[in-house]
Amino acid sequence: MIVLAVDVEKRLGTFALSARFKATGGVTALFGPSGAGKTILVNMIAGLLAPDRGSIALDDTVLFDDTAGIDVPPHRRHIGYVFQEGRLFPHLSVRQNLDYGRRMSRHPRDAAAFARMTQMLDIGHLLERRPRTLSGGERQRVAIGRALLIRPRLLLLDEPLASLDAARKHEILPYLVRLRDAAHVPMVYVSHTAAELRQIATNVVRLDAGRMVACGGIELLD
């Protein structure tokens, strides 16, 4: 079953991006060198950036279609987004950061889901701390939890390990693999590191200089 269908064009200054791919469940890797347009592409999926032309659909919902004049705003897309730098809110505690999405969508408190998430990501002991006092790895785990607690229909991860050193990367990856196998949330995972993607990806979209050059299984990482 097709989960995500993307067919977009975008021009930013002299950079032109044109990409067309379909993703089924599992983890779709957006793979390519820096400057290939990977972040621009996920920002368009999240709704933070509007394509010039094209369409984006998630399951049977059209999120963007320029000919039909559809552009669902980011806060109504129900797409979780884990940014490279975490982007935790500095004025809120870890608990308030994790709870932010639930408060904004006015869902009732779900203590069981909250406890399951903090346990899976091993962040239960950090709840009363401020983001500034966390290590890089802890921050990314909180960011992943925060994005997952909105019960997203799709999870975007933009180089979630890039700001971490090798040891911290190995600290986070197992959580992501566990997430893939347990949570059944389809993911789009952006990275320029083949080794990292080999551990988590189920299929691969390869980008280079704003063009989609290949689309297929993880053999594309070689």
Place this chain on the structure above:
Amino acid sequence: MFDLSPAEWTAVALSLRVSIVATLVALPFGIAIGWLLARKDFWGKIVVDGIVYLPLVLPPVVTGYLLLISFGRRGPIGAFFADYLGIVFSFRWTGAALSCGVMGFPLMVRPIRLAIEAIDRRLEDAAATLGAGRFFVFLTITLPLALPGVIAGAVMCFARALGEFGATITFVSNIPGETQTISAAIYTLLQVPDGEVQAGRLVVVAIVLALAALIASEWFARRAGMRFQGE
């Protein structure tokens, strides 16, 4: 020295009331204009920018006169307020609050604008992906992160309002109990023989109030800043 006469207490209380009302009423406008100037590019932005800062560079007498002809009982805006909202500015304490608010406004907008400009907008994007619409992003992310600037702006406006003299006396005159603030009272006392001792007491009050405002602002800003540092 410090047992103020009832008349002096009246001036002090009036000054506080005028300054507090001026600051509170100006604050939502200050936040809105600060946000607009920090975030939006629009046609005529340079004009809005100029008008906001005008009271800072105009002679206060000119600002007072402009208020008089526009917000006076027969001024176009003043007549509207009097007829439809029942608010009269001329020769009332409300007019004093208006002129103090106008004079303090540039000092309020500047720190708010700078604080909003300094916010990492990527945090607002993150909030949007978590389900927050634009208004809630502003309320839960932008405003709290700009809080030190908002407090600094409010205190600067308050302090400026306490000291306002020229525009206020031009607009609403110098009526004891209605529009005679500390500054106007000091000015009046200095016009009469032997008034200097009384004036001296009010001068001390003015210094104490201004210092208290500055210390309070510093304390609030530090507390707000501490919230980002963690415990």
